[in-house]
Amino acid sequence: MRDFFINWSEKLIGVFVGLMVLAVVIAGFGMMFAPQGGFFQGLLVLVGGLIYAVIMGGMLYLFFGIYRNTQQTNVLLEQILRK
Numbered sequence: 001m002r003d004f005f006i007n008w009s010e011k012l013i014g015v016f017v018g019l020m021v022l023a024v025v026i027a028g029f030g031m032m033f034a035p036q037g038g039f040f041q042g043l044l045v046l047v048g049g050l051i052y053a054v055i056m057g058g059m060l061y062l063f064f065g066i067y068r069n070t071q072q073t074n075v076l077l078e079q080i081l082r083k
Contacts, residue, residue: 010064017057024049 024046032042 006064006067010061013057013060013064016060017053020053020056021050024053 028042028046028049030042031037031045032039034042
């Protein structure tokens with residue numbers, strides 16, 4: 001059951017990162033064409049937001065990778081201790 005939640009959370013991370021990118025693109029274009037915004041400000045929102053989305057998604061995948069690696073190490077140590 002634990003693997004079920006881990007597998008689905010990894011899939012949800014992909015959805016979450018996709019929604020972040022979509023929100024950044026909408027906000028960036030909204031800023032570009034807003035009366036008080038400007039093209040340069042919208043471009044900065046796009047670049048900064050996309051960098052943020054990539055870093056956050058990468059960190060989340062990294063954390064789940066650490067979990068998987070720790071889980072595999074635990075299984076290997078249990079096999080060694082049984083011998």
